[in-house]
Amino acid sequence: SMAALLNATKNTDTYNAHDIMRTLYPEVSEQDLPNCSTFPNQMIEYGKSQGRDIYYQEGVPSYEQVDQLTKDNVGIMILAQSVSQNPNDPHLGHALAVVGNAKINDQEKLIYWNPWDTELSIQDADSSLLHLSFNRDYNWYGSMIGY
Known part of the structure; x- marks a missing residue:
């Protein structure tokens, strides 16, 4: 999601997930990355x-805030946590990129x-529940x- 947002807001294609993870974890093997x-x-x-200038904001931004940030070419990353809260689930947390509003x-x-998908998803602006394509909320x- 970081790569997608940086590529979109900087109008480039130079960022990719592997290189970002390699920067964050320089000592980790390719196998474990x-x-x-x-x-x-x-x-x-x-x-x-x-x-x-990245900052954290609690909760879902309002429809109006997303509208303004999109107009200003400012990227928004969603931070989400699995509703199931299964401690054995390797995907308890997930990050997604906001594309805009309508x-x-x-x-x-x-x-x-969702970086695991090939298509965009649509979410009610007043809901924090995300139904992701791999049957996980x-x-x-x-x-x-x-x-």
Whole structure:
């Protein structure tokens, strides 16, 4: 998600997940790198190292805030946690990229991209529950703003 947001807001294609993870975990083997997770403090530090003023915001941003940030070309990352809270689940946390917003049939929607998918998803703007394509529900608990 960091790579997608940085590529979009900087109008480039130079960022990719592997290189970002390699920067965050320089001592980890290639074999173990896919098992590493990113944490909010790492996301902020990496964004700042790329010239972005990243900050954490609790909860889901409002429809109006997403509208303004999108117009200002400021990226928003979704921080989500699995609703199941199964301690054996390797995917308890997940990050996604907000693409924008839209009014569909007079209902406010947020549009996001899941890096595990090839298509965009649409979310009610007033809901924090994300139904992801791999049959897993996540709670949108916070956002990283500024990518």
